[in-house]
Amino acid sequence: MRIINADVFCEDGTFEKREITMENGRFTGEGKNGSGKTPAGDSREGTGETVLDAEGLYAIPGLVDIHFHGCMGFDFCDGTQEAMEKIAEYELSQGITSIVPATMTFSEEILSGIMECAARFAASQETEGKGHGKPCRAALRGINMEGPFISGAKKGAQNPAYIMNPDISMFERLQEKAKGLIRFCDIAPELPGSREFITKLHDKVGISLAHTTADYETAAEAFSLGARHVTHLYNAMPPFSHRAPGVAGAACDHENVRVELICDGVHIHPSVVRTTFKMFGDDRICLISDSMEAAGLPDGEYSLGGQPVKVVGNRAALKDGTIAGSNTNLMNCLRTAVLKMGIPLGSAVKCASMNPAKAAGLFDICGSIAPGKSADLLLVDRELKIHTMVFQGELL
Numbered sequence: 001m002r003i004i005n006a007d008v009f010c011e012d013g014t015f016e017k018r019e020i021t022m023e024n025g026r027f028t029g030e031g032k033n034g035s036g037k038t039p040a041g042d043s044r045e046g047t048g049e050t051v052l053d054a055e056g057l058y059a060i061p062g063l064v065d066i067h068f069h070g071c072m073g074f075d076f077c078d079g080t081q082e083a084m085e086k087i088a089e090y091e092l093s094q095g096i097t098s099i100v101p102a103t104m105t106f107s108e109e110i111l112s113g114i115m116e117c118a119a120r121f122a123a124s125q126e127t128e129g130k131g132h133g134k135p136c137r138a139a140l141r142g143i144n145m146e147g148p149f150i151s152g153a154k155k156g157a158q159n160p161a162y163i164m165n166p167d168i169s170m171f172e173r174l175q176e177k178a179k180g181l182i183r184f185c186d187i188a189p190e191l192p193g194s195r196e197f198i199t200k201l202h203d204k205v206g207i208s209l210a211h212t213t214a215d216y217e218t219a220a221e222a223f224s225l226g227a228r229h230v231t232h233l234y235n236a237m238p239p240f241s242h243r244a245p246g247v248a249g250a251a252c253d254h255e256n257v258r259v260e261l262i263c264d265g266v267h268i269h270p271s272v273v274r275t276t277f278k279m280f281g282d283d284r285i286c287l288i289s290d291s292m293e294a295a296g297l298p299d300g301e302y303s304l305g306g307q308p309v310k311v312v313g314n315r316a317a318l319k320d321g322t323i324a325g326s327n328t329n330l331m332n333c334l335r336t337a338v339l340k341m342g343i344p345l346g347s348a349v350k351c352a353s354m355n356p357a358k359a360a361g362l363f364d365i366c367g368s369i370a371p372g373k374s375a376d377l378l379l380v381d382r383e384l385k386i387h388t389m390v391f392q393g394e395l396l
Contacts (some may be wrong), residue, residue: 001393006054006379009061011354011368013282013346020059022375025393029371050395054379057387060349061368062097062376064356065330066184067144067231067260067288069102069304071295076101077305079114084121088137090296092396095331095386097376098357098366099138100183102290104305105147105158108170115178118143122181136396139374142183142360145174146231149197150211151188156236157324158211159305166197175205183360186210186231189222202226206359209247211236219250223257229359232290233259233276235267235323252279258359260288261351263337264314264326270341282347286356287333292316292325335384345384 003020010016021028070076071090074083091099103114122140147158149166166187175182184206187194190213198207202225209219210231215238230251234240240248251257259280263273267290277285289295294302294311302309302316309316309324316324328336334352337343357367366374375393378386389396 001050001052001375001390001395003052003054003059003377003379003390006057006059008059008369009346009349011370013344013350015058015346020369020377022390022393025375027369027371027373027375052379052388052395054388057379057381058345059369060378060380061353062366062374062378062389062391063095063330063334063352064098064100064141064360064362064367065091065096065289066100066142066286066356066360067102067146068099068291068295068330069104069325070293071291071329073293073297073302075293075304076118077104077106077110077114079110079117081117081121084117084140085137088121088140091329092136092138092391094329095378095389096329097138097374097391098141098362100142100144100356100360101140102144102146105150105155105160105162106305107148107162108174111145111148111174112177115143115174115181119177119179119181123179136391139366139392140181141362141365143178143181144184144186145171145182146186146210149185149187149191149194151191151213153213154188154211154236156211157304157307157309157318157322159307165191166193168193168197168200171197171201171205183362184208184229184231187227188212188214189227190214190218194222195225198222198225198227202228206361209237209251212247213238214247216245216247216250219247220253223250223254228257230257230259232262232267232288234272235262255284258284258286258355260286262290262326263287263333263341263343264289264328265336265340266315266326267323273337273341273343277343277347282344282350283355285351286359287330287337287348287352288356289328289330289333290326291329292327294327295329331384331386338384
């Protein structure tokens with residue numbers, strides 16, 4: 001398959017009009033500048049090659065969401081094959097081609113079942129549909145373990161009954177159940193055992209600071225020991241201020257640390273989003289959705305981590321008003337960042353595809369339109385509405 005005349009996203013955040021070529025589910029080369037007109041879906045006579053004319057459209061990589069919980073009435077922590085399938089179907093339908101869903105704070109027994117189910121689902125995706133068309137489901141490429149090693153004082157929507165101090169042995173048991181799928185493990189660095197946890201495991205899993213009361217010094221020490229990520233920056237942590245910069249200030253000072261931002265218009269004020277891009281640059285920010293099971297469904301009563309949640313518009317909250325995830329998806333967050341918050345399109349695309357893939361250790365597989373990577377891309381118009389989608393080299 002070839003795509004011509006598109007404005008193609010480049011890894012430096014610019015766009016270039018050129019061809020995109022793909023074969024056997026992967027991008028095959030940079031291609032030359034597009035020329036000529038071929039109706040979308042037309043096949044060149046005698047070759048059987050599909051050539052799409054994408055004049056007037058942007059070509060961007062399939063998005064990579066490294067932190068969300070559910071959608072369409074299902075939660076990743078349901079731990080069922082049906083939940084995995086429905087979540088992956090919805091995410092792909094919205095342009096998110098690679099997913100790293102997040103767990104909530106539960107007991108080791110419950111988390112073990114979730115990890116085992118995810119490992120089975122990921123293994124099934126590796127074998128199903130070979131040579132007969134791929135199922136229309138986003139690729140499950142990892143797990144974000146958001147709890148239970150967090151602070152009760154900053155629990156947010158996490159269930160306090162299961163909160164505990166970081167436990168190296170427990171994590172290793174869960175990683176074994178997950179067949180190595182856990183790509184992030186969230187911790188509050190002020191908890192007993194955190195230093196040992198980071199020191200031993202930072203080369204084996206991405207350690208992210210989350211749901212924490214840590215001050216600047218505590219967070220800076222955690223980053224120096226090997227933590228490299230911050231979960232939903234500004235949320236469930238002390239605020240950034242001129243005398244107490246906290247986790248945000250420490251993260252900014254450590255250039256190897258990436259931070260997550262929820263650009264749903266609820267979690268973070270647009271001015272703060274713009275300021276954060278100035279602080280961190282577009283190489284260190286990962287847009288996430290943090291969506292819960294209501295995403296894709298009408299307003300109403302739902303649940304997250306076993307706790308009741310009321311959803312009105314994009315806002316999802318517990319009975320006490322605590323924000324409980326979001327009611328959106330990553331593609332909508334990208335649109336909001338660009339169209340309502342003034343973030344340049346190239347920067348937003350980097351933060352919704354390249355950076356999350358890098359943070360999760362997946363950039364050799366996905367995250368940009370480059371030779372050898374999974375041929376996942378979106379053709380979007382100037383309003384960032386999806387016109388055409390290609391997933392693993394197949395036109396959807």
